[in-house]
Amino acid sequence: MTLPEVQTQQKDDLRIGVYVCHCGLNIAGTVDCEQVVAFAATLPHVVLAKDNRYTCSDQGQELIKKDIKEHRLNRVVVASCSPRLHEPTFRRACEEAGLNKYLFEMANIREHCSWVHLYEKEAATEKAKDLVRMAVAKAALLEPETESVVPIINKALVIGGGVAGIQAALDLADTGYKVFLVEKEPSIGGRMAQIDKTFPTMDCSICILAPKMSDAGRHPNIELLTNSDILDVKGYIGNFKVKVLKKPRYVTKDCSACGDCATACPVTAPNEFDLGLATRHAIYTPFAQAVPSTYIVDRNLCLNKENIIVCDKCIKACERKTIDFNMKPETLELDVGTIIVATGADVYDPASLVNYGYTKYPNVITSLEFERLINAGGPSAGHLLRPTDMRIPKSVAFIQCVGSRSEKGNLYCSNVCCMNTIKDALLIKEHWPETEIYVYYVDIRAFGKGFEDLYKRARKEGVHFIRGLPSEIWEDRKTRGLWLVGENTLLREVYKTNVEMVILSIGLQPRVDSDIIQRLCNLSRTPDGFFMEAHPKLRPVDAPTGGIFLAGCAESPKDIKDSVTQASAAAARASILMAQGKVTVEAITSQLTPESCTGCQMCVKVCPFNAITSVPELKKVELIEAACSGCGTCSAECPFNAITMHHFTDAQLFAQIDAATEVDADKKIVAFCCNWCSYAGADFAGVSRMQYPTNVRVIRTMCSGRVAPKFVERAFARGAAAVLVSGCHIGDCHYINANLQTEKRVERLWKKMERLGLNKNRLQLVWVSAAEGERFASKIKEMQSTVSNVNPEEIEKSRKMTERG
Amino acid sequence: MEESGHPYEKFLRKDRIPHIWCEGCGNGIILNCFARALDELNMDLNKVVVVSGIGCIGRVSGYTNTDSFHTTHGRPIAFATGVKLANPELKVVVISGDGDLFAIGGNHFIHAARRNLDIQVVCANNFIYGMTGGQYGPTTPLDTWTTTTPYGNIEQAFNLVHLAAACGSVYVARWTTLQTRWLTESIKKALQKEGFSFIEVVSQCPEIFGRYNKMETAIKMMQWFKEASVVEHFSDPAKAEITPHRIVTGEFVDIEKPSYGRLLKEMKTRIAEKK
């Protein structure tokens, strides 16, 4: 290990190696890598600069290791893709060569350069040089850091008791880990429990689900918490503290589920499980196979409000005396090492598509309502009945992509609807072969194993597939049948068909309350609103937050098979962590220099993690590094530079700013991006090849809260034309709410600029989520006018920024 | 009086209804719950004896369509002792007030409980002496106003459930008159239990206690019960407080213990066998 020497090293002992990656043509196609290498070689402390085709390849990594040893490199800079992708790779290489991994720095010349400036090779090359200059400048000031190792609690939390949650819980429990399976509904089972048959095998959904449900129900390692909500998630990978609100059922475990109470109950309401097609009582069980089978009282419906028992019919009816209106909500505190989010999806509500007349015409039903109708255990005992006259329709039409692939609903494809319809069509044919069935579609997507066969079968059975969705549906007053009009886009002709019943094949959409879990678990969401994985290819079940994994429709619409697959994957990922028993956490935390602290408590006020406490008697504060998550907003707030943010020190950031503004400052935008959202957003712009001007220089901080006013002032003082501060949307901050400080600081800066008679447009603040590459790109475009309008006087004036006042 | 067809008519002395109690008086509800309990257990009314003492609730024995006796002030339990021991077949229920059972009759209560005499005692606790116009009594809360505490009550009140538990009752519960369902269940439970059972019914006297303590209407007193009462089954009776903000209700004791009657019977058989 070279750590000790490095720490005591004089700057002139610095030996930096720079590696410029071609990434095939991804970078080299736009950026002149040789030029960049040549340039890098001229930079201070750089003892060698090389380029290679794929730095991330084994050879590339071997080369770096070799050089570290042979050339006694004590800092390494790789200019290639986003650190969010390969920083871990290169850090590992450095470590293997005995170099502390925190002495490695990256320049993102792909997502932030070559991909977004495809057609401006020179400018892109210049930018690449700048980015390398910035990286080297920071590298020169990097310090070795030691990571703390934290133990991992051998318990897991699974949020959501659908098939995904059940599978994940069972896998973990069978592996031997204690699992808390939290479900907000009275029973586990989720959507799959509502479905009649599954495609492509056509086997009975509940028949294959029920055994899993009861397994989960009685597994010694699984603690089932139904009718429960997640209230709070604190802590970090391996050591989460979770608060769960267990709402009372008002029925004790001794319930034998005989149902006498429900029979006695005088009040009724539509049963959510049957989508209102059947009634339930105030005391009920959502469906026959529910787990737990214990009944539950819906106190909103029940006549007994607050603490007066006016009605005791159920109490009297219950032989085993299991009904207890005195039950109170409990808040459970769980310590878990890993969390699997399997919160599932909602179905699209087609009522908003007025042209389809759902809720206007009773004989227009949704595909989920269909599942209940066709289900033998359902409200119509398996008879596909027309709500208006309770008879079996002779003709039905399925309409695909309802709420999917359209501006009217959601833009994405809901993945399951095509096959679901094909399955449903076959079911109808099976029961009532004479039924005329029309399926109106955009494309039939039968991509999965055995799907195409099923599709063929449907065609063979005489199901009519018509390309082109109806533009409108109206009801025949007499027959209560329905008229469908639209264009058959294959035959290029208008159709006007009359059927007795219409089934809207509705899509899936993110849970309306996704934001809650998102906030609690620090998750990100894609533009579709589903939870975002850490990496779309390589870490598809990991959430960006360590120790948290995704499974099922919470991540994206998927069928049962995929949900189960992903659930097992998530369980496996979680098991890996827990099997290791410990995890090392990044050393990116703040550190207090007590000598400089005056005990003003500014930092105490802003720390989102209560990691800083005041010690009045000493006129100092105390900083608990273990509790620190590393946003750095304290350091940004401290007026006395008493708090150092490891790996993102003032000096390092100043160095990057200076490097960024070394040449043509007055044409440049210095952009501060937070690691989780806005930097990722900029990456996303790159991945999507969104083109924007080349004059932006991105400096990465963990959180926008780290961006101290002095950084912005420094940039202006250095003559930068404009400064962009960006972070996660308010509420999405990965450090709870540190970005609220960002907002305050920028507003203060704007006031100051006004006082100094500066054009405050030169400082911009934008919230960019990891999915909003477009937003980032257009912001840069938008700022160009400001940049081109700054004249030398303006620049001169702004040098005053650093002066007090 | 008219044939009302009311389901509980058969438990009442029709010619005595309507009763003498004031508008909204809790006593009527207690009688109602008692009737319901008898109905639901369909007890043999020929074997039920209701004994009461003096005070508003004392009149209750005059309304139940059972054998009944209206004793002197404070003595219903002593009287009931004689009845029960003389004819163990009878279900002897004492329904009386807080003053009757715990002031003048306190001694009888603690001893009957100690003996675990096989009777059920239901106490209507309205916090005052109602019949005599609202004087303070053994359960009047501190700082409340009555005709004999014109400057506020400076005496500590009895915690009846704590007292009953301490004296060895096998079943102890407290309910407000708004908790009719629970109260009825409790009475049923008590009626089926061997030994001395005690149920305190926090009852409303809107006419006097209410007027004196800013609850002028019957509804207002019920609102107090609604807002203040909490059910805490088997919590420590010592902590079962009754304050303007909190009335701790629930079942506090439910244990098995041989009753006086059983031990007496066993003793007699022992003697008989000896010969």
Added chain:
Amino acid sequence: MPVRTWRRPLDADKVKPPQAEVHIIKDRCKGCGYCIEFCPKDVLEESNEINKRGIHPPKVIDEERCALCGFCSAVCPDFAIYTTEKNCKEKKTTK
């Protein structure tokens, strides 16, 4: 699950709770108002008529609404009100 339940359930008639009949014995009523105050379905209100004790007994606003929970009769101190199931001759208790 947030579900739009707009349809009339198919089994609505089958599970229809029995129709209630509310009986008020006006002259017994002392007007405490408990039955009105605590009816979970707000079936009752104070009437304008005056009974022989000179008070306003309750009257039924909407018998349809009554769920037959029987609390009115349970909380009535004066045995002045009770409910029965419609068109069932013999008056039965709320048991």
Added chain:
Amino acid sequence: MTTTTTTPIEKPRQIVRSGRRFISGDIACAEGAIAAGCRFFAGYPITPATEIAEHMARRLPQIDGVYIQMEDEIASMAAIIGASYAGVKSMTATSGPGFSLMMENIGLALMTETPCVIVNVMRGGPSTGQPTMPGQQDVMQARWGSHGDYEIIALAPSSVQEMFDLTIDAFNLAESYRVPVFVLADEIVGHMWERVTIPNAESIKIVNRKKPTAPPSNSFAPFKPDEDLVPPMAVFGEGYHFHATGLTHDERGYPRTESAEVQTQLVQRLCNKIRKNKQKIVRFENAMLEDAEVAVVAYGIAARAALSAVRKARAEDIKAGLLRPLTIWPFPDEQVAELARRVKALVVPEMNCGQIVREVERAAKETPVIFLPKLGEEPHKPEEILDVIRGIHR
């Protein structure tokens, strides 16, 4: 005392222990009660009545009766009323202080016409007084002790035999007239051991309360009297569903606190059912009164000395005689009046400061009455009474 030979071997479950026995007054009282059918005793320890309780505690369980020691005499009195209404003949035994505590519920027994027996083994009062000393100081309390107007029956035994006989009598009277009946014994009679003859069960006359003849009905009136002014008595558990109260009540037993008429009717009847039946109730004993010039009127322990004084007088040819009331209440005043008309004077020895003497004076009209008070340990000596007789004779 050599008498154990006359006592046959105890047969515990034998109800009437017939035969000649040597027992104390208190025990005789208890055995009398049992013979009369008493199966319920509630009491509280007090000298000199405690032995009655002790004996009952032993005997009652043997014969399927109940002995219970209550928390005080108030409770004891309430309990025996309860037992009586449950259909069991009941009694309690006490002395002065306890007797005072019983007064309110004695009133309840009167108002609810409860057959029961209260034994007061009198001691020296007032207050705690002389627990172990005899007295006759509670005779007026027995008559007027409870509040309100009423008539009462009180018997005064003066021997252990009478403790047995009169206790049976007391139960019979209580059952016949539905009243609490007092046995006013005293410390000496209670603690004294004497030879007693207990007759065979069948030769003992037992009276039981009248029962209603009509079957249970809504119109049943538990307090509707027959011609003898005594209502038949229904008891708990027979299906009559009747009500009884200490309040002024009508024949249904329902409170009628507002009605002067009901009050008059009820209280009059409670008094008259004793007054009108006085002839049947009053019991007394004459000794040598046929030709008497001087008559002694004495009851209880005092009567024993009086009798020997009268005998001694006769030995001196003084025509003296003795009238001994067995029922002090109702008081045999006709007999005293008749006697007063033909004697020079009446002598009344009492172990108090003059209580029954007032009743004698009231009946004697002009005939002089000489009173001999006595307090403390010693009862009257025959000589003391004889001197007074001599004085009158001269």
